[in-house]
Amino acid sequence: MRLSLRQRVVRAVTLATALALPLAFAPPASAQSGPVADIFAKLLEKTVTGANVKKHLDALQSIADANGGNRAAGSPGYDASVDYVAGKLRKAGYRVKTTDVQFPKSWEELSPPVLEQVAPTPTKYATPADFVTVISSGSGDVTAEVQAVDPTLPPTPSPSSTAGCEASDWAGFVPGRIALIQRGTCPYVQKADNAKAAGAAAVIFFNEGQPGRTDAYAFDIGEWRYGFPVVFSSFSVGSALANSPGTRVRVRTDTKVEVATTRNVIAETRGGDRDNVVMVGAHLDSMPEGPGINDNGSGTAAVLEVALRLKHLPVRNKVRFGFWAAEELGLLGSEQYVAELSPAERDRIRLYLNFDMVASPNYAYKLYDGDNSDNVGFPAGPAGSAQIEQRLAKYFDRRGLGHVGTDFDGRSDYGPFIANGIPAGGIFTGAEGTKTEAEAKLFGGQAGAPYDSCYHVACDTITNINKRALDVNSDAIAVATATYAFDLSSIPRRAATAAATTGTAVPLRGTSVS
Structure with missing residues (x-):
């Protein structure tokens, strides 16, 4: 009898886990880190599907429909979105908490x-x-x-x-x-x-x-x-x-x-090294003008589905997911979260992956330019950011998909992390900016038109997404998350970490951006 894809994946996960589980909890310097990470990255990629991610988007659209047409911070729609995400994560077995976020009502x-x-x-x-x-x-x-x-x-x-x-x-x-x-x-x-x-x-x-x-x-x-x-x-x-x-x-x-006060949703794996935290995030709130299905239901849904599938795998490093409040009001959820961490807690976060708008209808695959390779605009991210960009690029290259760089311009939740020296990376498919002729040749779509003509307006609904971009980027998120869940050898330790180990205090200050 021919096995279904689900049955094949389950068998592969069972076999790989049996072979790799002892290695997953070995010291981080284990020479087996790379192979183990590759095995689980491919398994997670197979189990994360665009169809399942879209189910979360459908749920967020339904929440907006039932609550005045939006999911803005401080609104009933946002509170229902928090309950939906937190409920799914708790049911999956994560340690889940919410953290208070102040915002100007x-x-x-x-x-x-x-x-x-x-x-x-x-x-x-x-x-x-x-x-x-x-x-x-x-x-x-x-x-x-x-x-x-x-x-x-x-x-x-x-x-x-x-x-x-x-x-x-x-x-x-x-x-x-x-x-x-x-x-x-x-x-x-x-x-x-x-x-x-x-x-x-x-x-x-x-x-x-x-x-x-x-x-x-x-x-x-x-x-x-x-x-x-x-x-x-x-x-x-x-x-x-x-x-x-x-x-x-x-x-x-x-x-x-x-x-007024709203809430972030923070969830982390029960296993994994607490001194080596891989953080993955997306903002959960919409603008008051609409349901925010691309901005940023798309990132939320993809990260949530990756988390729900990751629960089946052991991890070497602790993985923490952040669903941020009040991003649309100035990155308030992520800024306050990072600012409230002690220096030692910030030090434990080895990297941050950010996913904000990953299904724009006139999309381009944009990877945050960790090394400032284009040498224009905003500078490179902290040490380790270049390696994150390379890891994501490797995925797109493997699939024969083009990609371009995008600056750390301070417009999304990576801002407070890079301000505190935490390496970051992620994927962005474009907002109100205009698609270039070169990008249209590389990705298809319409040159001279916005990546998302419904950016920050009421028409950012379930019809305002590109399903192919959603599927591809969800897989890329899965690969990056699983890779770093098992192998951080490519990410250099920050000076703050080394100093903390020797008892030298290294001051860090949270910085808000908008």
Whole structure:
């Protein structure tokens, strides 16, 4: 009698487990790590199917349909999504917990802001023509000397200003002054985080001065906990202040924020070395505008299915799955999770794999550029990130599928991990960006059109996914997860780990990005 695929897989798992189980719990340096990892990677790849992943997407769509059409953080739809994912994982035998995540439920400006030069030449600036309050800014009334932080004056067409992004930018900053920071390169929230750490009393961002980047405009920085005013000015105002050292400025904002709580879902294998944690994550929340089936039901469903199938296999390294809350509000779930870990706990996380939008309808297979091989845009990830990119590339190469790089640009939940020196990698199939001619030749689809025309809008439903991309990427996630569950020999140990072993403290600070 011919065996079904399921029967063949079950037999293969049984045989491989019998042969490899003693090795799975051998010391990590075992020479058998590679072969064992390859065996289980292929087994997990076979058991993870696009059809089963889509069942989770159907469930998330049904949850949204029953709860106002979305699964946004703080909504009944999100709470039901948490219950669905946590319930599946508990039934599979994982250790499951939820962690609280604070987020701003509402923010309002109670009265008009003030920005004025006090000395040497008293000057009042107008809102919104000259400046605006940054959404999520705290309240405060600060009069102090303004200090420009590494501005690019006059502006250069390319690259963008890196003002405030690097630790060296803040070497001479005087605590108590107002930080004047030019737009460019890294997220606003990273610049403001650095300003707070340097002792700034307030922050004035200003535009770059390039064509189309001169005026003040409103945006949400996604961080409400600074406790000081944050405003954004035009290039003309900012550059004038930057060119006048010693100027005293008054900044006043009058705002109110209501804070609410939502939850991450964290699940980990019962077995595996607790000092070597492989973390795999996807954000669980949608935008309020729709059910978020591609963004990021696709990543959630794929990671969930991999977890449910991984339960049948022994693991050498502990595998931890994170389903993040409030990513759409500024990576709040992952940022708060990482920030609340002790340095030793962060050190145990050997790598982080991130899967955010893996089934875009006009997809491209984009792998996070761990080594910055294109030498443009954002820099490489922490040591080990290049190896993760190579592991994923090996899978696509084996299947004869093309792939391209994508920057660690701070737009997804890898951000807090790489900010703390944890190597990261993952797959992304594109959002609102436009597919190039070269990508259309490589992957098919329509050049000159968005990867996902329903990005962050109501039509991101169950009809807004590419089933082939979902199936291929789910298999790639399975292979990467199983590989690292058994073999971390390609991932270098971080300096923090070595220092912790010898009792030397290595400070780490969580950083939010948006």
